[in-house]
Amino acid sequence: MDVGIIGATGYGGIELIRFLQKHPMINNIILYSSTQEGLTIDNLYPHLENESKFVLRSLQYDSVQDEVDTLFLATPPGVSAQSSEALIARGISVIDLSGDLRLKKQAIYEKWYGRTAAESDLLNESVYGLCEWNEEAIANARLIANPGCFPTAVLLGLAPLVQAGIIEMNSLIIDAKTGTSGAGKAASQVTHFSEMNENFKIYGVATHKHTPEIEQELERWHGQPVSVTFQPHLVPMVRGIMATMYATAKKPLETSDLHKLYQDAYQDHPFVRLGQVGAFPQTKQVYGSNYCNIGLTFDERTNRIIIVSVIDNLVKGAAGQAIQNFNIMNGFNQTTGLDQTPVYP
Amino acid sequence: MDVGIIGATGYGGIELIRFLQKHPMINNIILYSSTQEGLTIDNLYPHLENESKFVLRSLQYDSVQDEVDTLFLATPPGVSAQSSEALIARGISVIDLSGDLRLKKQAIYEKWYGRTAAESDLLNESVYGLCEWNEEAIANARLIANPGCFPTAVLLGLAPLVQAGIIEMNSLIIDAKTGTSGAGKAASQVTHFSEMNENFKIYGVATHKHTPEIEQELERWHGQPVSVTFQPHLVPMVRGIMATMYATAKKPLETSDLHKLYQDAYQDHPFVRLGQVGAFPQTKQVYGSNYCNIGLTFDERTNRIIIVSVIDNLVKGAAGQAIQNFNIMNGFNQTTGLDQTPVYP
Amino acid sequence: MDVGIIGATGYGGIELIRFLQKHPMINNIILYSSTQEGLTIDNLYPHLENESKFVLRSLQYDSVQDEVDTLFLATPPGVSAQSSEALIARGISVIDLSGDLRLKKQAIYEKWYGRTAAESDLLNESVYGLCEWNEEAIANARLIANPGCFPTAVLLGLAPLVQAGIIEMNSLIIDAKTGTSGAGKAASQVTHFSEMNENFKIYGVATHKHTPEIEQELERWHGQPVSVTFQPHLVPMVRGIMATMYATAKKPLETSDLHKLYQDAYQDHPFVRLGQVGAFPQTKQVYGSNYCNIGLTFDERTNRIIIVSVIDNLVKGAAGQAIQNFNIMNGFNQTTGLDQTPVYP
Amino acid sequence: MDVGIIGATGYGGIELIRFLQKHPMINNIILYSSTQEGLTIDNLYPHLENESKFVLRSLQYDSVQDEVDTLFLATPPGVSAQSSEALIARGISVIDLSGDLRLKKQAIYEKWYGRTAAESDLLNESVYGLCEWNEEAIANARLIANPGCFPTAVLLGLAPLVQAGIIEMNSLIIDAKTGTSGAGKAASQVTHFSEMNENFKIYGVATHKHTPEIEQELERWHGQPVSVTFQPHLVPMVRGIMATMYATAKKPLETSDLHKLYQDAYQDHPFVRLGQVGAFPQTKQVYGSNYCNIGLTFDERTNRIIIVSVIDNLVKGAAGQAIQNFNIMNGFNQTTGLDQTPVYP
Known part of the structure; x- marks a missing residue:
């Protein structure tokens, strides 16, 4: 499968890279960035040298469906509220790590987040991706609201x-x-x-x-x-x-x-x-x-x-659970690509 | 005034030293230790070089009243339960930083601490030294149970x-x-x-x-x-x-x-x-x-x-409050020797 | 292949476990301990729950060659000096993480370590396992002195x-x-x-x-x-x-x-x-x-x-390099089982 | 004596406050700020509540000599190079914690700092305030370049x-x-x-x-x-x-x-x-x-x-040594206001 990350340069993004690049079912990873296109990720994050030579590129909505099957959105507030609809309409599965799509009630969102909520249709479409307790809905979803940490x-x-x-x-x-x-x-x-x-x-x-x-x-x-x-x-x-x-x-x-x-x-x-x-x-x-x-x-x-x-918080609370959702959506074993022993001490 | 510390080599003890040696009403400080007598405190704690040349000495119950007016006990469990009576009987004011004398009910102490409680008379004699709320009793006390952190x-x-x-x-x-x-x-x-x-x-x-x-x-x-x-x-x-x-x-x-x-x-x-x-x-x-x-x-x-x-925890939660109690017991201003600006950052 | 670890309960040992249990060429891992036999490793290290159910067992020199092909020694000073000879004599490859076998000259060892050196024969037999610069000798070795951190x-x-x-x-x-x-x-x-x-x-x-x-x-x-x-x-x-x-x-x-x-x-x-x-x-x-x-x-x-x-220091400076040596000794790709992306931040 | 601090809201500044407010020879402290005038310092630094109620004020060159005898400059690069002359001309002693006045040779300054050096006269006037080795010159100085950390x-x-x-x-x-x-x-x-x-x-x-x-x-x-x-x-x-x-x-x-x-x-x-x-x-x-x-x-x-x-670094490497210089300039004992026991642990 081919996957993409929007917002790959934040901590959620690089944690996605850490796991996805070793994920056995993933063929190709594309990193999208609207502000740092042209840079390679290891220029920004030297710990990824020899690991990842991904060049950040800008996302073209018209052709993104030709590049990826699934998109992970590790983006600031508002981005997925605005872009998810277009993405799923193109047949792309979307896993959103932001808080945009988690709250079903717009009024509640607007009270606590202090900004305009996403469209109701989108909120209804999105499935809350708490893997251990929502497995069936996740398996059938095309839009996941990955839970907060x-x-x-x-x-x-x-x-x-x-x-x-x-x-x-x-x-x-x-x-x-x-x-x-x-x-x-x-x-x-x-x-x-x-x-x-x-x-x-x-x-x-x-x-x-x-x-x-x-x-x-x-x-x-x-x-x-x-x-x-x-x-x-x-x-x-x-x-x-x-x-x-x-x-x-x-x-x-x-x-x-x-x-x-x-x-x-x-x-x-x-x-x-x-x-x-x-x-x-x-x-x-x-x-x-x-x-x-x-x-x-x-x-x-x-x-x-x-x-x-x-x-x-960056794994089960963000990138790891996002990939666990990805696994469930695609019928893979939940632990695929996530069998990482804790680093101790 | 002359004061002594029993158990001066623990963290509570050296924090007492930090404040007491700059306390304007204190004339002389004596450090007692049953296991390290003969050593100077700055051998154990090099941060005290040029500050404190105290030689640890062993405590002699017969003559301790000739050496100090007040004793701070920064001792392991059981010590003050056993020794406070003898000390106050010699006219020494005692401020106990351990947990021995804080609980008035022996049964409660024994349940939570898993060891024999101090004598009832001693527990009745001791005053719980929460300075802001017990000032009058502290002013009249000769035995203080300094609160836990x-x-x-x-x-x-x-x-x-x-x-x-x-x-x-x-x-x-x-x-x-x-x-x-x-x-x-x-x-x-x-x-x-x-x-x-x-x-x-x-x-x-x-x-x-x-x-x-x-x-x-x-x-x-x-x-x-x-x-x-x-x-x-x-x-x-x-x-x-x-x-x-x-x-x-x-x-x-x-x-x-x-x-x-x-x-x-x-x-x-x-x-x-x-x-x-x-x-x-x-x-x-x-x-x-x-x-x-x-x-x-x-x-x-x-x-x-x-x-x-x-x-x-080492100041208001231990040594600082002990000295605040000392100040109240002696009619000094509560802040005497304790006007230390927080170290930030 | 079957491998064993002596001294598995130290930090070097559990780091070996972290990598070895995901190593694709390893069939079986046995943990030896002379003091904690019968315990499972995840009792000692709860971070290994669901990961490793190894029961610590005592090493029997007579039969160890039936259990393992390679032994990693993450042991205190002196152990490998005394036991390596017997182990390699039984046809077991030994990778020693201690400092016993690194210095070729006994006099130098005894001066800096303050203890008796290993036998000269053993020191001559051992190969200094600095993988990037000693690959050929490592490939032919049966006893590796894994470099210090x-x-x-x-x-x-x-x-x-x-x-x-x-x-x-x-x-x-x-x-x-x-x-x-x-x-x-x-x-x-x-x-x-x-x-x-x-x-x-x-x-x-x-x-x-x-x-x-x-x-x-x-x-x-x-x-x-x-x-x-x-x-x-x-x-x-x-x-x-x-x-x-x-x-x-x-x-x-x-x-x-x-x-x-x-x-x-x-x-x-x-x-x-x-x-x-x-x-x-x-x-x-x-x-x-x-x-x-x-x-x-x-x-x-x-x-x-x-x-x-x-x-x-625990990976390239200890367990990781030990496994890199293991890979070279066995003709595996050097990165086998070691392709771990740094955890950042 | 009356002293002022320019740049009191940085770490060097608040460390000066910590010591100066307990300095027995100092009568009055004035904090100058060009950007935060009107604020009290404990609004910015809550650890100073109950300690310091200083209101930040803007410095008026015409009258500053009526307010302070000595000024501590804890300012960004360039400020003391430009303002020291005017200050000492008004009879104020200046202790500069920045790097502006430490290097005697303008060319060297400009090479390493990448900016225009202070005037030669000012550089010649300034005394390098390494207290233990420059005591006599400091005692006679009116402008001190406080050494780097x-x-x-x-x-x-x-x-x-x-x-x-x-x-x-x-x-x-x-x-x-x-x-x-x-x-x-x-x-x-x-x-x-x-x-x-x-x-x-x-x-x-x-x-x-x-x-x-x-x-x-x-x-x-x-x-x-x-x-x-x-x-x-x-x-x-x-x-x-x-x-x-x-x-x-x-x-x-x-x-x-x-x-x-x-x-x-x-x-x-x-x-x-x-x-x-x-x-x-x-x-x-x-x-x-x-x-x-x-x-x-x-x-x-x-x-x-x-x-x-x-x-x-913030004490002997900055504020503490600045006050030590102040003490020497004024004929006070060097330890005045600086007899702070290290906080340990």
């Missing part, structure tokens, strides 16, 4: 619990921590090394864009509207997300039963790992890989369940 | 809220993050650089010793028993604690009113800083100083209050 | 220069910087996170064990004894080595000619990357991969050549 | 050696490492956290502006022109410089004699610390303080002397 960690961590109906939904508090690469390649004061190292920051207090995305998917499972507290923080590290999640149990239970619930839910899903009963994951255990590690416990003192979920 | 950040962050009675007490969730220096000087696998850098860890899930300390003090303000979820995490940085705290409001309120509540509570307390309405602190803003910075908001979507509190 | 970066950086005979050999100064993972898995005060983060250290001043290893190989190319200054430092990062090397040119030259010299030397070596004329590498550009990136310049002001060489 | 570490490390005339001057190689704060407050791709953490970089290869500054001062001591190799690197940490320096000895000597030479040179200089014979410093040992720590050895194998010098 935080929602991926959060939803994989909460799904069995919510679907089992054993928690008070209004009690959900999600305290999330991320490395800086989620903020992208552009330098900023917040992620200036001198301001970020030996520092721990909170941001987007009660206002983070990923909140409605989490709520939308929880509602789908719960059957009713859900409001959660979702609170991100910035950790002085580059890669990794941990979501620590707190929920009140409807009635007391055993940690071992909880563990069993999750084991059953994820036994056929190779990228979700549970560990031993009572063990909790660290972000480094998934570094550079497509895994999501989950740990949990029931605290009888407070009647609360604590679930901890970790991912590599 | 997490409880300091948490209690300063929650006090006005709890005392105002405007939150559902059983809704309290405290998600805390700390640098590695809280784990002390001893090398371990957990804090091995290769395992800790570019990594974010959760630990002590639902079992951390600081939980009952937080609950005890909240109960004092609330008037009834309180159960909280307190969950610590380890950040790849050396110094700093952030506590992110979530509480359901009894009824909707305005963030500006909340801010005013805190301003009133802390206006006479030079070490607690509130910032602007809507601003949130970062750990680096208090680096190396005795400040506690607090930010807060009311989220009307979820009816929850979010309070964020940061301290330097 | 620093010597790998240094020798790859200096080889073309020394072989061209264009520098004053006695002018060579090598200032090297390494991440902490080179110090291994064992926790220590030096690599305690609280002492290592936000800190830069020098160590082994004028006494590092890798000095004679560098000199031995330089002498081989130069034809006469060589004395170099080799000085390592410890960087607050986990992975990566940079060697900055200074040499006086015999006569003035052009940077572009130097670059050409290196291009010619390495054009058939896929793991050595030169970049553009005037570009210099960073350690992160090789993170997690088997690459060595080199940059260089001639400074006409001082008549000195500056060469900069970076590797990932 | 690297030259401070390097020159303090080399001075006794060069003045004793015991090394081959043309053999000097200086390999320097710095934290990121030396690059200032402005965000950039190089110091973007995601690109800088877990990374080690070389920069300014054979072209760094501090090279001629080092050479100029060495020449002053040596009596003849000197060419050195000076090569900086960027460490993933915020504060700290280490300079590792290599020089060939004219004839063999003993490390203990070298140590004695340095002890004699620095015995009356409280900010230079030598440690034990054979001990080497780490950057963290001077964190946040005005110390320079030095270690050294003679390596008889190579006949080279290795000297290691560490400073905090």
Whole structure:
């Protein structure tokens, strides 16, 4: 197959390249850029020397269907809202890594993102690409809204619990921590090394864009509207997300039963790992890989369940899950091209 | 005045030295060590060269009252439980930085610490040294239980809220993050650089010793028993604690009113800083100083209050607060010897 | 083929596992441990869950030849000196990652390592596995002394220069910087996170064990004894080595000619990357991969050549090069199982 | 005394504030800014809340002499070259932290800095403020060129050696490492956290502006022109410089004699610390303080002397040394306002 990446020069883009160029079912990769055409990717990213000699080229809508079967969009807000329709109309499968197409309700999008939403038809067409829980729809989709990094960690961590109906939904508090690469390649004061190292920051207090995305998917499972507290923080590290999640149990239970619930839910899903009963994951255990590690416990003192979920935000939280979606759409084994052992230590 | 430190070679101990040697009311400092007597402190800690030529000596109970007026105990578990009585009996004021004397109920101590508690008389004698909220008792005390690092950040962050009675007490969730220096000087696998850098860890899930300390003090303000979820995490940085705290409001309120509540509570307390309405602190803003910075908001979507509190765990969370207690006990201005500007960046 | 690892639980060992388990020519991997037999590797290293279910077993010399064709020794000092003879006598190919067999002269070994050297016969039998410069001997070897991490970066950086005979050999100064993972898995005060983060250290001043290893190989190319200054430092990062090397040119030259010299030397070596004329590498550009990136310049002001060489100390500086040796010994393409794109950022 | 800072909002500026506001001989501090007048400094830097309520104001040349006795210029290139003359003409003492006035020869400045040099008269008027070696001239100066961060570490490390005339001057190689704060407050791709953490970089290869500054001062001591190799690197940490320096000895000597030479040179200089014979410093040992720590050895194998010098680049390498100059100019004890114990760990 032939695939293309629009926005290949950001962190999501180069992470796509890392995996796609070793993907056994891919024949040809084309990198599109509207601003840096003519450059080779290893000029911008010397770590890709000897690996990738791709020359960035500009995308021609008229002929793009002759060049690629699937397009990955690792683009700034607004791009996929405007261009996806034309692309799928040309028979190209589109996997969008931006936030443009994740929220089904335009009003919600416009409130949280502060910009015009995509057309309803496009939003209806797009399938939310949470691979472990939406496999059938993904297999039949031609337009995927690849989940946000935080929602991926959060939803994989909460799904069995919510679907089992054993928690008070209004009690959900999600305290999330991320490395800086989620903020992208552009330098900023917040992620200036001198301001970020030996520092721990909170941001987007009660206002983070990923909140409605989490709520939308929880509602789908719960059957009713859900409001959660979702609170991100910035950790002085580059890669990794941990979501620590707190929920009140409807009635007391055993940690071992909880563990069993999750084991059953994820036994056929190779990228979700549970560990031993009572063990909790660290972000480094998934570094550079497509895994999501989950740990949990029931605290009888407070009647609360604590679930901890970790991912590599650039892999399972972006490029890796996008390729997992690609695999599902094409009937490949989900792990094809993604069998990367975490880099440790 | 003449002061001594027992356990001067740990991180709490050398932080005490950093402040005490510049304290204008202190005449003489004596460092006691049972295992390294004869060494000078700058042999162990070259950063103290030209600063401190203290020779570690062994403590003689018979004559210690001739050497010091006040003793700081930066000792391992059990030491102050066993030795404080003898010290205060000799007329020495004792400020204990360990966890031995913080919990008033022996059964609670023994459950969470897994070791024999101190004598009841000693526990009754000891005053919990949370300076901003216990000033009068501290001024009259001869034995201080210096608060734990997490409880300091948490209690300063929650006090006005709890005392105002405007939150559902059983809704309290405290998600805390700390640098590695809280784990002390001893090398371990957990804090091995290769395992800790570019990594974010959760630990002590639902079992951390600081939980009952937080609950005890909240109960004092609330008037009834309180159960909280307190969950610590380890950040790849050396110094700093952030506590992110979530509480359901009894009824909707305005963030500006909340801010005013805190301003009133802390206006006479030079070490607690509130910032602007809507601003949130970062750990680096208090680096190396005795400040506690607090930010807060009311989220009307979820009816929850979010309070964020940061301290330097080795200063306000240990040595700095110990000296603040020393100042109060002796009628000095609280900031004496502690007017250290945060080191930034 | 079937391979085994002795000492699989150290950082060198798990890095061998990361690559070997995806190596297309390897059938079976056996992990030997004398102290942790019966455990599975993912109990010790949860990042390997779902990846590797190897149970550690004890090595039986009588039957090991029935289990494996090649053994990788990632063992503490002394082990391979004592056991290699027995292993190769049983027809097993041995690749030793320790420092036991690198120095040909026993007296030199004993002076720098402070312990008894291996038998002369064994030292004569062993081939120094610097793949890019010793390919033929490696292809015919049954015992490989895998180069040290620093010597790998240094020798790859200096080889073309020394072989061209264009520098004053006695002018060579090598200032090297390494991440902490080179110090291994064992926790220590030096690599305690609280002492290592936000800190830069020098160590082994004028006494590092890798000095004679560098000199031995330089002498081989130069034809006469060589004395170099080799000085390592410890960087607050986990992975990566940079060697900055200074040499006086015999006569003035052009940077572009130097670059050409290196291009010619390495054009058939896929793991050595030169970049553009005037570009210099960073350690992160090789993170997690088997690459060595080199940059260089001639400074006409001082008549000195500056060469900069970076590797990932655990890959090209240890496990990766070991597997590269394995590939050469077995006639496989050198990149087999090693085509890992650097993880960036 | 009343002092002012121009350029107070950069890292050099806020470090000046940290020390000056606790300086016992300073009455009043005025912060000048041409772009942010009207703001208070703690709006820009929340770590200064409760500490500094300075409102930034614009500088009026006509009346500045009524406001301040001394001005610290922490300004971008070109500012002090253009404004110093007017300031000293008004009777104000000027301490310039920029590179404008350090190089005496205009041609050298213009070659290395790539911009027009200051007037000769101004360059002749300015005194190079390396406190430990230029005390008398500083005491009589009205215009100080505060040394660069690297030259401070390097020159303090080399001075006794060069003045004793015991090394081959043309053999000097200086390999320097710095934290990121030396690059200032402005965000950039190089110091973007995601690109800088877990990374080690070389920069300014054979072209760094501090090279001629080092050479100029060495020449002053040596009596003849000197060419050195000076090569900086960027460490993933915020504060700290280490300079590792290599020089060939004219004839063999003993490390203990070298140590004695340095002890004699620095015995009356409280900010230079030598440690034990054979001990080497780490950057963290001077964190946040005005110390320079030095270690050294003679390596008889190579006949080279290795000297290691560490400073905090923002203190001894910038603001701290500027205040030390201020103290000398005003006849205060050099340590006044600078007796800050390093923050460790």
